[in-house]
Amino acid sequence: MKSTLAAVLCSGLCLAQNGERLFQGNCALCHGPRGDGGKGTNLAQPRLPRAPDDEALFRVIRQGIPGTEMPGTRHFSDDDIREVISFVRSLGQTTPPKVEGDAAHGAELYRGKGNCAACHTMGGRGGAMGPDLTEIGVRRSPGHIRTSIVDPEAWVPDNFLNYRWYSLIPDNFVQVRLVARGGQRLTGVRINEDPFSIQIRDAGDRVHSFWKTELAELHKDWGKSPMPSYRGVLTPGEIDDLVAYLVTLRGGS
Amino acid sequence: MKLVIFLLAALSLNAQVPYDRIRGADTEPGNWLTYSGNYSSHRFTRLNQITAANVRRLKPAWVYQIKAREKVQTTPLVVDGIMYLTEPPSDVTALDTRTGRPLWSYRRPMPKGVRGCCAQINRGAAILDDMVFLGTFDAHLVALDIKTGLVRWDVTVADYNVGHSITVAPLAVKDKIVVGIAGGEYGVRGFLDAYDAKTGKRAWRFWTVPAAGEPGVETWAGDSYKTGAATTWVTGAYDPEQNLVFWGTGNPGPDWNGEARKGDNLYSDSLLALDADTGQLKWYFQFTPHDVHDWDSTEVPVLAEGVVHGQKRKLVLFANRNAFYYVLDRQSGKFLVGKQFAKQTWAKGLDDSGRPIRIPNTSPTVEGTKVYPSVPGATNWFSPSYSPMANLLYVATRDEGGIYYMGEAEYRPGSQFNAGGFRPIPGEEPTGAIRALKPNSGELAWEFKLHTPPWAGVMSTAGGLVFGGTNEGDFFALDATSGKLLWRFQTGGPITSNPMSYLSGSKQHVAIASGSAVFTFALEEQ
């Protein structure tokens, strides 16, 4: 009752200020204090692909996005969510900073010198060792993307910030090294794991499924990334170009 | 340093299931590469580890449960140790067959406004090269990367707002994906499409209802062809030698009122033989001309060879919803044999060209007319199975009649366009049976009675078994030659899908979707 009255008396600016407070407390950890992304999507853009209108944004905040790390907010009242929406929309009204670099050249680098498709998928094509990049321009801020290229281990996903009751398939690309009892050695990324088995993908994109009783050794290299750093492999200008290209990857229709 | 070697190795990605592998599916029985097991739609497994002698030891190996409430009707595909199954409404999951654990999943949110006559289900995917193809309930065709489930391309096949949807498992043929459309209760105009597998561009479309000026349109009075339906919602067969795709078509609309559409209504309730490259019609056979009972001929056509009328021929075997079993020559389309395989009260028989000789007063009326078979028919979408070993065609049969009503026919886009309805016959309890027919004659070899009319198909095996499922949740195995019940298992959900079989490691498994779960079975260790 009190809060509804407050909402009525509250102007748009007021809603946004309350919303900012809630945002900083709940959203900023993943979306950045200025909402321009981090682990979570960059929200400082005029159009949010998963939330074309406020009704959709309400649903996203309330229910989360299944299959991703965006959680729902059981503890938010409806008014709370409306206030956050107000703030998020205000973020989209600022002009995003221009990204330096030549995106067309970046596309060439992606295919050529960078050889990114060996481990990354885009538009359903490419290697499956690393995360999909089809929407990377929407999901991560330019700064985050840049860091991933020069210092991949800085951003090895720490996917445990949000509680999910359980997860069907873990979405952190943990590097795994194992030795089977028969002597076979494998290094790869974990696809799935449970108390009794583990499935990994090797560098040839082949899937291997092991019962843990078949393994002599199993090491999970937390904090390690199979992705090499491109510092020194690409010039700073080339990295700018590659970042500029990746920022344009915003997914399909 | 590690990186360089690593990157080179990662480049060696191969095409997984080229067309030749599907064509030679019979030579790799450990995999299930296409909806019906092979292009001839036999749904027969050459694996023979599970036999009549040991099937009583068959036990669940692992289970996979879906989160949606809707029924799972999928036939899973298995390629090299990975199972690909579709989940309602239009999702795909890849599972490791050793452990049952998920490897990836594709989840498609449905837009508001999708509608379908029946449930939001999906009957299976197709695989070609390194892609998995899915028809979606909002009438798209989607190609996914087989390794990751990420989208390669996504094309609109039809408009879901007027009632189109896709539930059928597509068929991968050569370099194309053939897919049919559903929506027969919504007065849409049916078609069969083929899309280039690599790009998603449409290669051809065959309209199952001709347009003005096209041959066959004269079989539709006035403008009735515009809402003719004749949809194509069950996976067909393919003959690589003839290069023909065989596909069944559904009922003409409106379902139960034929007044507005006098004429035979081509090509509803027909089997079409289309050139796989161009979609051109080579021949057709219409099972139920001017159908007023909703007897879609969207059943799985089975290709076989046999001696009929003293001559060795290439055949199509077709157990139709209208209660007749047909044998056609698949080179000429000529009718060879027709025999009733379930109770029917609408036709005296079939004439020499296979056309039904109708009994008067069997059409729907305002007061209601009692007819056998019922609207769901003597059989339906679920798969029959042909065993080349036993030389029998197995059909899950519904013994059920109905009271048919005729109503006014007024077409409104997006709304149901049936013009009538149907009811069960009061006081009668419908049943069902698995029937084994001698393929060349349609003669009954044996039958196994079911408590209620089934909505699940059968699979036969080189181990001498026929697997099937019941509405009451029993997954069962019969002796393929005698029909004797050898094994059953209570799965807890209605079985409305078709069985398949594969190898995991070197062990034969059988899988079936039941309720909201997919079960895999294997012989328990001794």
Next chain:
Amino acid sequence: MWPHRTGRNACVTVLLAASLSGQVSYERIRQAGREPGQWLTYSGNYQGHRYSTLDQINAANVGRLKVAWMYQVNDPNKFEATPLVIDGVMYVSEPPSNVAALDLRTGRPLWRYERPLPAGVRPCCGFVNRGVAALDDQIFVGTLDAHLVALDARTGRVRWATEVADYRTAHSITVAPLAVRDKVVVGVAGGEFGVRGFVDAYDAKTGKRAWRFWTVPGPGEEGNETWAGDSWKNGAAATWVTGAYDPELNLVYWSTGNPGPDYNGDVRLGDNLYACTLLALDADTGQRRWHFQFTPHDVHDWEANQVPVLVDGAWQGQPRALIVTANRNAFYYVLDRRTGEFLLGTPYAKQTWAKGLDHRGRPIRLPNTEPTAQGTPLYPSLHGGTNWFSPSYSPKTSLFYVAVREEGTLFYKGPAEYKPGAGYTAGSVRGLPGVEPTGYVRALEVATGKQRWEFPLQSPPWAGLLSTAGGLVFGSANEGYFFALDDATGKPRWRFQTGSAVFSNPISYLSDGRQHIAVAAGHSLISFALE
């Protein structure tokens, strides 16, 4: 359940149902140990053991355990129910608030009760139900619209339905009730919504309320002074897990949840009795005989809603009537169940919030462990070292088995503002960056809490345990496995992939003279037997 044909089936099923006795007197439950082939109450017996004396299935043959049948529920919510088995019929509640009776031999349904729910029900954590109770010829179920319903055990028809609380202010019932003597004891949920918690008892025949114990005392009542100002009004201390009962002492033991609001204690300075507490209530009157508070002035959501376990053990050489529990705050407690006296407390999971417990069992808090605006990292998480799912006590091994969650949390403090029906947690939580949470099944010596063994799980579990005289401990994992461990060593002996995360507790029973194990997994109830 999937819609299936009635008509002919219904006729047969009524005849079948009529031929089974299905009468569960209080005496039968009290002596549940004499009928190991049945499962007459939530935890198998009043003592909360969740132990089966059946031993046909043992460590040597469990490798041959196979699925006997499955029963599928047509609902996507978590299936948390413990089924009951009574004279050839299995009674199980289904999400959200339905009940089914199944033929034990075939798994086929005999009858179903389906409760239409109003639109405004607000359970915090899922539209779930943890099980039914049985007494005489009735089956009792608590519903999400906060009613207690009594059904005729043979037909599933409603005998009576009593409103326990107002669902519009976020009260709901998810707990499996406990049938004690001539009453049905039930608790309430809604702790995240600022309700005022209670334990109720209803006359089994009439549905009239026999007594109510408010877990948050009102003005003038003892313990009210442990709540600053008016904070008691939204004090929560909900009662959503089934308790235990001592027939000789005639005490019902029931535990309570956290005080509200969860993460901001400023508005409710004081110990906040009886939140995070184990209560011993007189079964006839509901009067409090004693209480023990695990976490005074809790600010971490460490509810004490765990099943308490009654053990007749020894303490310092003398026989002692004990009650033991592994609490959400990561400590394992041994108390005297006559008096509530604290005997022992020791951590069973990683905890970074307390130096230990003093001689009265009160925690000696470490500084800087309260939630803050910037976030305070801490073990255990808000979900605790364990949670609602059942532990198991085996008199055979004298071990207390518990499914343990090893995960940390960042606790954030927010402003406390109560709005009826809305969340009232005053803060939020998230996981610790870079640390993948895990879990274990742990075996503790019941008298000392010392760990005997542990079995690693991939992720923190949400499912409980069953131990058996056959030398096995059955448990489940989020990754879909239902498994059996050796009760003395913890070594895995068997597993089955059920295809979905498991959120329930297993039972065991006899059918046709053969031992079965059953568990709700995903949306299915699965029954296992040796081949």
